[in-house]
Amino acid sequence: MTQPIFMVGARGAGKTTVGNALARALGYQFTDTDVFMQQTTGLSVADVVAREGWVGFRRRESDALKAVTAPHTVVATGGGAVLAAENRAFMRDAGRVIYLRAPATTLAHRLEEYPLDAQRPTLTGKPINEEMVEVLAAREALYQEVAHHVLDATASPAEIVAAIQRVLQTEPIK
Numbered sequence: 713m714t715q716p717i718f719m720v721g722a723r724g725a726g727k728t729t730v731g732n733a734l735a736r737a738l739g740y741q742f743t744d745t746d747v748f749m750q751q752t753t754g755l756s757v758a759d760v761v762a763r764e765g766w767v768g769f770r771r772r773e774s775d776a777l778k779a780v781t782a783p784h785t786v787v788a789t790g791g792g793a794v795l796a797a798e799n800r801a802f803m804r805d806a807g808r809v810i811y812l813r814a815p816a817t818t819l820a821h822r823l824e825e826y827p828l829d830a831q832r833p834t835l836t837g838k839p840i841n842e843e844m845v846e847v848l849a850a851r852e853a854l855y856q857e858v859a860h861h862v863l864d865a866t867a868s869p870a871e872i873v874a875a876i877q878r879v880l881q882t883e884p885i886k
């Protein structure tokens with residue numbers, strides 16, 4: 713397989729952590745749309761949102777997704793990349809899409825431990841647990857729709873990488 717692999721899921725699901733480890737295991741390149749945008753603009757997510765609003769950030773995110781996509785590459789996407797139908801169609805068409813799925817409580821716990829506020833400014837202004845419940849309610853159907861494979865993101869990163877390697881050897885069922 714040479715196709716790019718796209719990691720999708722909410723903030724804290726482990727797209728960056730697991731995506732990086734998966735790339736190492738496969739001998740693939742690793743790239744992250746949030747990091748790509750930070751490097752190309754010199755601005756954090758919070759800065760871009762302050763200057764251009766979420767609409768501007770989402771436009772840049774769609775451009776970044778296309779720019780980083782290449783064969784033999786694991787792409788960690790931003791948590792909201794699935795919001796645009798254009799991005800969902802692009803990822804399904806270009807490669808394999810992996811949804812790292814975890815409950816809101818797990819995500820909120822991880823984000824509390826390691827907030828990284830500049831890269832993860834609040835989406836709703838609400839406390840993080842409430843925010844993650846809301847975000848998942850709004851996006852779960854989109855993550856499911858775009859994914860070729862859904863993985864349990866509460867396992868350890870090593871276990872998730874092994875599980876992804878197994879599903880990549882199967883034909884996508886969706």
Ligand SMILES: Nc1ncnc2c1ncn2[C@@H]1O[C@H](COP(=O)(O)OP(=O)(O)OP(=O)(O)O)[C@@H](O)[C@H]1O
Nearest residue numbers: 722723724725726727728729791822826867868869
């Ligand atoms: N499977 C896991 N088990 C335990 N902790 C994890 C796991 N995956 C990620 N983490 C931890 O959760 C935090 C968030 O992980 P990570 O940055 O990879 O998430 P993300 O999906 O890339 O989030 P974002 O959308 O904000 O970029 C990190 O502190 C990371 O160490």
Ligand SMILES: O=C(O)C1=C[C@@H](O)[C@@H](O)[C@H](O)C1
Nearest residue numbers: 723757790791792831832833
């Ligand atoms: O879930 C989201 O909407 C976001 C997730 C992060 O990866 C960043 O892309 C940004 O903080 C927005």
Ligand SMILES: [Mg+2]
Nearest residue numbers: 727728746788
């Ligand atoms: Mg990330």
